Amino acid sequence: MHFFGNILLLSSDLELYAKISGLLNKYEIVQQKFNPAGLMTDIYKFNPVVIIVDLDDYEYSVYNSISLSDADNYIPVLALYSKYKSAMQFIDTVMEYNMHKSEITVCLPNIIKIFADFKYKYSGIKQCYRINDLINSQTDNLLRRFIGNEFQYLESIDHILKCVFLNESQLVNRPKFILIASWNDDGTEVDIYDFDSGDMVKDKEAIELADSNRLFGVKREYENAFYMNPDKKEYSGMESCESIFDEELKQRLGEIINFAGYITTNTAILGVNYQDSVSQFDSGIIKELCINYNLIHNIYRQMNKVNSAFIYTVNALSRASEVNDDGTGMHIKRVNAYSRLIAESLGLDSIYTDTIGFSAQMHDVGKLSVPKNILTKPGMLTLDEFDIMKSHTLLGAKIIGDSKQLAMASEIAISHHEKFDGSGYPYKKVGEEIPLSGRIVAMADIYDALRTERAYKAAYGHSTAFDIITKGDGRVMPQHFDPQILEIFKKRNKDFCEIYEEVE
Ligand SMILES: [Fe+2]
Ligand SMILES: [Fe+2]
Structure with a gap:
């Protein structure tokens, strides 16, 4: 997996340059050598996502040319201070060169963590973006093809789920189960899609939960994406994970390893037991699915109402004639x-x-x-x-x-x-x-x-x-x-x- 962009490294200290270079190579990060003469040209041509300045080798002219340009308004500058003996010495340098407020200052060991995090998060964002884009274009397609009676919402949902979790299986962290819960005053119905076999198998019977409060309990109030890795005690967007699963569901799903979900007005979608630990990106994908599902479902419901009214009128007219x-x-x-x-x-x-x-x-x-x-x-x-x-x-x-x-x-x-x-x-x-x-x-x-x-x-x-x-x-x-x-x-x-x- 490649890092999302280029890094511009500004240092004339060859030893430090080699060291950082090695580090960046390890993360497959493309770098550009510092060329003071054509610095600004390089910046625009190379279009780095981050500029790393070796503060120990700080040249006023170099720094000034960046500061005077617009570059550091939109490109973060990481300043390295590996050789500074103390923070005070570093602060003196910062004060002397009047650093820009948008700069982020780090010391060398931290950079490893930052790049690792960046790489992980960026690949997540990229996947999430691609998948969300896919879901939206599927819905868009569906709505364009939408002609009265031919609107088959269940088939449409199946199609979208397949596109995301089967066709794009390289891109996504695939859950073992996708649960789609819809509720009204009569109770909650949960459809279960099983991806365990590498194919998508929908359970013939939806699980019916008479008490519509039991499934999501308090968490109904959330209109947030949430996720949880119980083994790591990692959770986001929710307070506890116990009450979210009804006993009947637990029996069907087995041990809950992790899950990500989204709850909206009368629908919730949950991905359960993903291959890898879940993150905000998994819940982001579920959120997109849930919003699209809700849109499609509501159009379908509305269409049924209009259709029933139409059939009723046709029937009334026919009865009058007979x-x-x-x-x-x-x-x-x-x-x-x-x-x-x-x-x-x-x-x-x-x-x-x-x-x-x-x-x-x-x-x-x-x-x-x-x-x-x-x-x-x-x-x-x-x-x-x-x-x-x-x-x-x-x-x-x-x-x-x-x-x-x-x-x-x-x-x-x-x-x-x-x-x-x-x-x-x-x-x-x-x-x-x-x-x-x-x-x-x-x-x-x-x-x-x-x-x-x-x-x-x-x-x-x-x-x-x-x-x-x-x-x-x-x-x-x-x-x-x-x-x-x-x-x-x-x-x-x-x-x-x-x-x-x-x-x-
Ligand atoms: Fe007739
Ligand atoms: Fe007749």
């Missing part, structure tokens, strides 16, 4: 469920199945504009009445409008009465001209209508409904359906029956 057929709202719930089942059986992705799972219920929204006497007429409709009835498809799309989130609902409203053989309405579309969502909902809607009592018909049992769909009864015919969907219905008809019976 009030003449079925005041309970069960028909639309079931149509959602059959449609989702068909979409899943067709191997469509989760975005499609989720979308059809709430969009299907809006198929008859257009009935809001159809007069009640037509909707509830027990006998056959006249041709004119049937024309009005048919208009519920186009009116439905008009009511739904052109919201992007409701695009599939609108497509379904228009096309759920089209038939695969072209005998449907409103456009008499044939086969795959009919949108897939419409073909799916057509099956779902008809199965459920057959099972349900309506003003103009009695309720049929499952096997009658099955026979009507698969063999036809004159009104409903198998060629009305997409053959692939009909096949799914045949294969999974028991599941259709189950949905009907469950949501009755």
